[in-house]
Amino acid sequence: MLVDLLKLSWAGIKHRRLRSWLTMIGIFIGIAAVVSLVGLGEGLRVAITSQFGFLGTDSLTVTAVSPGFGPPGQGAVNPLKDDLMKKIESIQGVNTAYARIVESALLEYNDNQRMSYVGSVPEGHDRKSFETMLNLNIETGRLLRDSDKAKVVLGNRYSTEDIFGKPVEVGKEVLINGEPFIVIGILEKKGSFIVDGSILMNEQDAKELYNDDKTVDLIIVKVESEALVPQVQENVEKLLRKERGVKVGEEDFQVQTPAKALESLNQTLFAIQLFVYIIATISLVVGGIGIMNTMYTAVLERTREIGIMKAIGARNSMIFLLFFLESGFIGLVGGIIGTGLGFSLSHGLAFLARQAGFRLIQASVSPLLIFGSLAFSFSLGTIFGVLPALRAAKMQPVEALRG
Amino acid sequence: MKKSIIKLVKVWKTYKMGDVEVHALRGLDLEVMQGEFLAIQGPSGSGKSTAMNLVGCLDIPTKGTIFLDTHDISKLTESNLAQIRGRKIGFIFQQFNLINTLTSMENVMLPMMFQGFSEEKRRKRAIELLELVSLGDRLDHKPKELSGGQQQRVAIARALAVDPDVILADEPTGNLDSKTGDSVMDFLNKLNKEGKTIVMVTHDDELAQKAGRIVYLKDGQVITKEDRK
Ligand SMILES: Nc1ncnc2c1ncn2[C@@H]1O[C@H](COP(=O)(O)OP(=O)(O)OP(=O)(O)O)[C@@H](O)[C@H]1O
Ligand SMILES: [Mg+2]
Numbered sequence: 001m002l003v004d005l006l007k008l009s010w011a012g013i014k015h016r017r018l019r020s021w022l023t024m025i026g027i028f029i030g031i032a033a034v035v036s037l038v039g040l041g042e043g044l045r046v047a048i049t050s051q052f053g054f055l056g057t058d059s060l061t062v063t064a065v066s067p068g069f070g071p072p073g074q075g076a077v078n079p080l081k082d083d084l085m086k087k088i089e090s091i092q093g094v095n096t097a098y099a100r101i102v103e104s105a106l107l108e109y110n111d112n113q114r115m116s117y118v119g120s121v122p123e124g125h126d127r128k129s130f131e132t133m134l135n136l137n138i139e140t141g142r143l144l145r146d147s148d149k150a151k152v153v154l155g156n157r158y159s160t161e162d163i164f165g166k167p168v169e170v171g172k173e174v175l176i177n178g179e180p181f182i183v184i185g186i187l188e189k190k191g192s193f194i195v196d197g198s199i200l201m202n203e204q205d206a207k208e209l210y211n212d213d214k215t216v217d218l219i220i221v222k223v224e225s226e227a228l229v230p231q232v233q234e235n236v237e238k239l240l241r242k243e244r245g246v247k248v249g250e251e252d253f254q255v256q257t258p259a260k261a262l263e264s265l266n267q268t269l270f271a272i273q274l275f276v277y278i279i280a281t282i283s284l285v286v287g288g289i290g291i292m293n294t295m296y297t298a299v300l301e302r303t304r305e306i307g308i309m310k311a312i313g314a315r316n317s318m319i320f321l322l323f324f325l326e327s328g329f330i331g332l333v334g335g336i337i338g339t340g341l342g343f344s345l346s347h348g349l350a351f352l353a354r355q356a357g358f359r360l361i362q363a364s365v366s367p368l369l370i371f372g373s374l375a376f377s378f379s380l381g382t383i384f385g386v387l388p389a390l391r392a393a394k395m396q397p398v399e400a401l402r403g
Numbered sequence: 404m405k406k407s408i409i410k411l412v413k414v415w416k417t418y419k420m421g422d423v424e425v426h427a428l429r430g431l432d433l434e435v436m437q438g439e440f441l442a443i444q445g446p447s448g449s450g451k452s453t454a455m456n457l458v459g460c461l462d463i464p465t466k467g468t469i470f471l472d473t474h475d476i477s478k479l480t481e482s483n484l485a486q487i488r489g490r491k492i493g494f495i496f497q498q499f500n501l502i503n504t505l506t507s508m509e510n511v512m513l514p515m516m517f518q519g520f521s522e523e524k525r526r527k528r529a530i531e532l533l534e535l536v537s538l539g540d541r542l543d544h545k546p547k548e549l550s551g552g553q554q555q556r557v558a559i560a561r562a563l564a565v566d567p568d569v570i571l572a573d574e575p576t577g578n579l580d581s582k583t584g585d586s587v588m589d590f591l592n593k594l595n596k597e598g599k600t601i602v603m604v605t606h607d608d609e610l611a612q613k614a615g616r617i618v619y620l621k622d623g624q625v626i627t628k629e630d631r632k
Contacts, residue, residue: 004516015504308500311461312561313489313517315482396481398462401500 005318009326013333016294023294026287027334027380028341031373033280035342036349037273039365043350044269058226059133060233062088062219062240063254078244078252079215087243088221091235093228098122098130099216101206104354104362105199108175112164115362118176118199120206133222134195141170141185144202151205152181155196156189176201179209221255229257287334288384295327295388306392307400316393323389324382331381335374342373405436407470408569408600409458414467416453416623427453429623430467435569435602440595442611443604445620451604452573454620458602459571460488489517493562495572499554501546507533507557508542514564532560536590552583559590570594572603576610588613 062084064077080099088097101120106113122130123146131143144153158168173180176199190196201209223232236255246252256264299306306319314322346363353361416428427450435441435458443451456462457469460476463484469477476487493514494500501510511529520528533539536556546554555575562570572591576584588610595601595615603614611617619626 001516001519004522008516011504304500305502308502309513309517310481310485311459311488311494311500312514313485313565315485315489315517317482318517396462397485398456401461401496 001318002321005321006325009322010329012298012322012326013329016298016330023290024287024330024334024337026283026285026290027331027377028287028338030280030283030287031335031338031377032341032345033276033283035339035365035369035373036346036363037276037280038369039342039346039363040349040361041269041273042364042366043346043362057257057259058223058229059258060221060223060229060236061254061256061258062221062236063217063256065252065254080217080219080253081243082214082216084216084219084240084243087239088219088236091232091239093224093232093235095222095224096126096129097222098126098220099203100218100220101203101210101212102217103206103210105176105209106178107158107199108178109158109164109168109172110166114163115364116197116199118201118206118209120203121200123203129222133220135190136195136200137188138185139188141183143185144200146202148184148202149205150179150181151184151201152176153185153187153200154183155198156187157196159186160189177209181205233257284380288331288380291327291330291334291381292384292388294330295323295385296391298326299323299388299392302392303395303400304403306395307397307402310395310397311401319395320389320393323392324385327385327389328378328382331384332374332378334381335377338377339370339373343370405438407434408437408472409435410470411454411457411464412468412470414454414457414464414469416450416457416462417465427623428457428464431620431624433458433618433625435600437568438595438598438600440592440601440615441603442614442617443602443620444606444608444611444617449620450623451620453623455571455573455602455604459492459494459569460484461494489514490565491567491569493564493567493570495555495558495562495570495575497574497577499546499551499558499578501554501557501561503546506543506545507538507549507560510546510557511560511564514561518565520565528564529560532563533557535563536560551579552586555579555583555587556590559587563594567599569600569602572601574604574606576605576607584610 062080064080066077082099085097085099088094099120099122101118103118105116105118107116108114121127121144127144127146136143138153139156140159141153144151152174154168154174157163160167168174168183168186170183170186172183174183175181181201187195187200221232221236223229233255237251240253240255241248241251244252309319343365346365350361350363411431411433414428414431414433415426418425418427431450431454433454443454445451453462457464460471461484463479464477467477468475471487471491476484479487502513505513508526508529511532512525515525515528530539530542533542536559538553538556538560541549541553546557549557555578570591575591576587579587584607591601591603592613605611617628619628
C-alpha cells in the first residue's frame with residue numbers, strides 16, 4: 001500500500017509546472033551550501049593540520065601566499081626558491097631550515113585509489129634532525145636513506161586499516177600519481193592521522209614527481225630556543241622581503257609559528273562556516289515555505305482529483321500520505337540537485353584553492369554526507385507538506401467533486 | 404421477496420448559504436432493492452444528485468437515517484464511509500471524472516489499490532475489465548486521448564474494479580451522443596442481468612423506460628407518476 005502511494009505521488013510530481021520547480025531554488029542553495037561546506041571542511045582540516053599541526057613551538061613555517069586578501073586564484077603565487085634555506089640558516093638564532101615539498105597525491109594499491117599527500121624528507125645531514133623533530137620511528141622495514149630512489153615510507157594506517165582491500169606491506173609496489181614506488185618501511189602509529197596517513201619520500205623524488213626542482217612548498221625553520229622565536233621571525237621576514245623585492249605590508253609570503261598559523265586559519269574557517277550555515281538555514285526555510293506554497297496550490301488545482309479518489313474509496317489517511325510523500329519528493333528532487341551542485345562546488349573551490357597555493361586542499365563528499373543530505377531534504381519536504389496534505393485529506397468528497 | 408440494499412428514511416439535506424437555508428431533500432423516503440435497476444428522474448434542482456450522493460455514502464444527511472444492509476450508516480465518519488463505498492459502490496459520473504494524469508489502466512487499477520489488492524491482481528483485473536468494455540487496445544491512453552464514449556467506458560470499468568454490489572450512475576449518458584448513450588445503457592442493462600444493483604439518474608425518458616423501475620423526485624421528495632403532470 002505504502003509502496004503504491006509512493007509510486008502514485010512520484011507520478012504526481014512529474015506533472016508539475018516549471019513555476020513550482022522554481023520555488024525550490026531555496027532548497028538547491030541551502031543543500032548545496034551545506035554539502036560543499038562539509039565537503040570542503042574535511043579537506044581544509046587535513047590541509048591545515050598536515051602543514052602545521054605536528055611542529056613544536058620552537059619552530060617557524062614559511063609559506064608563499066598570494067599578496068593581500070581577495071578571491072582565491074586572484075594572483076598567482078610566487079613560489080619559494082630552494083636556495084632560501086642556506087640564507088635562512090645564516091640568520092642568528094636559527095638552528096636549521098628544512099625545505100619540504102608537501103603535495104597531494106593519488107596513492108594506488110591493489111587496484112584501489114586513495115587521496116593522500118606526499119611529504120619530502122630532507123637529504124644529507126638534515127635528515128637525522130628532521131626525523132628527530134617529527135619523532136619518526138619505524139615499525140617494519142627501515143627509514144629512507146640518501147641513496148634511495150623511487151622508495152617510500154608510509155604512515156601506519158596503510159598497513160593496519162582496511163583501505164585498499166588488503167594491507168600494504170614492506171617490499172610491495174604502490175603507484176603514486178601513476179608512478180611506481182617501492183614501500184621500504186611503515187611508520188609507527190602516532191595517533192595523528194597526518195603522520196599516520198602520510199607518504200614520505202626523498203626530496204629529489206618529490207621534485208621529480210612534481211616536475212619541479214627549484215621551488216619548495218614549505219620551509220620549516222628550527223629555532224635554537226623558544227625565546228628567540230619572535231626575533232628570528234622578524235629577521236626571516238626581513239630577509240624574504242629583500243629576496244623577493246616586496247615592501248612592508250605587501251608580503252607575498254607568511255612566516256608563522258605553527259600554533260599561530262593554526263589559530264588564525266581556524267578563526268577564518270569558523271567565520272566562513274558560520275556565515276554559510278546562516279545562509280543555508282535561511283535558504284532552507286525559504287525553500288520549505290516555497291514547497292508549502294506549491295503544495296497548497298497543488299491541492300487546490302487537484303481538488304476534483306481528490307474528490308474522485310475519495311469517491312472510489314481513498315481514505316483520508318491515504319490522501320494525506322499521497323500529498324505528504326509528494327511534498328517529500330519535491331524536497332528530495334531539490335536535494336538531489338542541491339547535492340550535485342554542492343559536490344561540484346566543493347571540488348571546484350578546492351581546485352581554485354589549490355591554484356591559489358593551498359596545495360593540499362581536497363574536497364571529500366562522502367557517501368554518508370550525500371545520503372544524509374538527501375534524507376534531510378526529503379524530510380524537509382514532508383514537514384512543510386503536512387499542512388497542505390491535511391487540507392487535502394479533510395476535504396468533503398461531494399464538495400471536492402464539484403471542483 | 405427481494406431484500407433492500409440501501410434505504411433512506413425521512414432524509415433531509417439542508418445547505419446553509421449564509422442566512423438562507425436550501426433544502427435539497429425534504430424528508431425523502433427511498434428504498435433500493437437488491438438486484439434491481441432503478442432510474443431516478445425529476446426536474447433540475449429536484450435533489451437527484453444529492454440523493455445519489457447519500458445512497459453512495461459520499462455524504463451524510465442533515466436529518467433522517469440511511470440503512471445499508473440494515474446497518475445505520477448516517478452517523479459514520481468520512482473514513483468509515485470511504486471504506487464502505489470503496490468496497491460496495493461503484494460510481495459513474497456525467498463528466499466521467501477520470502484522473503487525467505493516469506492511463507486507462509491506472510485509472511481502473513486505482514480503486515483496487517485503495518482496497519489493497521496486489522499489483523499483479525490489479526493489472527490482471529484492469530486488463531480484463533477494459534477488454535470487457537472493448538478498450539483492450541487503449542490500455543495506455545490518457546483520458547485526453549480518448550473520445551467521450553471511450554472515457555465513459557473506462558469509468559465503467561473503474562466502477563466495476565472492486566466488484567461492488569451497487570453501481571450508481573448520475574446522468575451517465577448526459578455528455579454523450581444518443582448512439583453512444585444507448586450502448587452505455589445496454590451495458591448497464593447487461594450488468595444488471597448479471598446481478599448488479601444499478602441506480603441511474605437520467606433526463607432521458609426513453610432510457611428511463613429501459614430500467615426496471617422509475618422514481619420521480621420533485622423538491623426533494625418522491626412524487627407519484629400521476630402527480631408528475
Ligand atoms: N453544495 C451545495 N450548496 C448549496 N446548495 C446546494 C449544494 N448542492 C446542491 N444544492 C442545492 O440543492 C438542490 C438540489 O441539487 P441537486 O444537485 O441534487 O439537483 P439535481 O436534481 O441533481 O439537479 P440536476 O438535474 O440539474 O443535476 C438545488 O437547489 C441545489 O442548488
Ligand atoms: Mg444532478
